[in-house]
Amino acid sequence: MELRRISVNNLFGILNYDIDLGNSETIIITGPNGYGKTMLLKIIDNILNKNIDFFFDLRFEEIKFELDTILLCIEKQKNKNVAVTVVDYVNDKKRQEVFTLNKNKELDVDYFDEIYNKLLICDNIDSDPILKSYNHEEILNYYKIKKIKLHKEKHHKSDFLDKSIPNAE
Numbered sequence: 001m002e003l004r005r006i007s008v009n010n011l012f013g014i015l016n017y018d019i020d021l022g023n024s025e026t027i028i029i030t031g032p033n034g035y036g037k038t039m040l041l042k043i044i045d046n047i048l049n050k051n052i053d054f055f056f057d058l059r060f061e062e063i064k065f066e067l068d069t070i071l072l073c074i075e076k077q078k079n080k081n082v083a084v085t086v087v088d089y090v091n092d093k094k095r096q097e098v099f100t101l102n103k104n105k106e107l108d109v110d111y112f113d114e115i116y117n118k119l120l121i122c123d124n125i126d127s128d129p130i131l132k133s134y135n136h137e138e139i140l141n142y143y144k145i146k147k148i149k150l151h152k153e154k155h156h157k158s159d160f161l162d163k164s165i166p167n168a169e
Contacts, residue, residue: 002068006044010061011036047072055082 007018015036021027029037039058046054047065055063055074065072071087086095 003044003065004068005064005066006040007064008036008040008043008060008062010059011039012059047074052082052084056080 003021005018005020007016009016011017017036017040019027019029019040029040031037042054043058043063044065047063055076058076060076062076063074065074069088069090071089073085073087075083075085077083088094
């Protein structure tokens with residue numbers, strides 16, 4: 001398996017990259033601090049390790065990962081889901097799967113952060129119908145339990161990517 005090209009659109013909402021890796025044995029990535037060099041390496045690492053969870057928290061529009069036999073396209077959707085499309089050049093096949101981090105708002109990290117922030121600054125707690133029915137301690141305990149559960153659910157490997165990307169050699 002040989003990585004030929006990686007392109008990232010709208011990384012952090014502002015950066016676009018299209019890096020042709022060609023056949024060179026050594027690639028040097030340079031740039032000022034904060035321009036995404038380390039993030040590009042993390043993207044490559046998480047794709048090769050088939051860790052789809054990484055991409056839920058990353059801000060981007062589309063990542064294309066071109067190997068010698070397949071094209072992998074990861075697209076962030078408006079509903080925060082991640083769509084993964086794999087095009088197999090050898091067998092002329094195209095497969096797509098949409099991954100959902102959380103199916104309901106209760107398990108959404110952003111939702112819990114919003115609740116937690118409301119509790120910390122005591123702002124608009126009464127305006128939230130869910131928060132209004134619980135006391136502060138109950139909400140904080142619920143928040144902590146869900147946060148732990150989300151953390152445990154993260155970092156699983158994707159079966160879809162296991163089937164789509166050959167193991168790195």
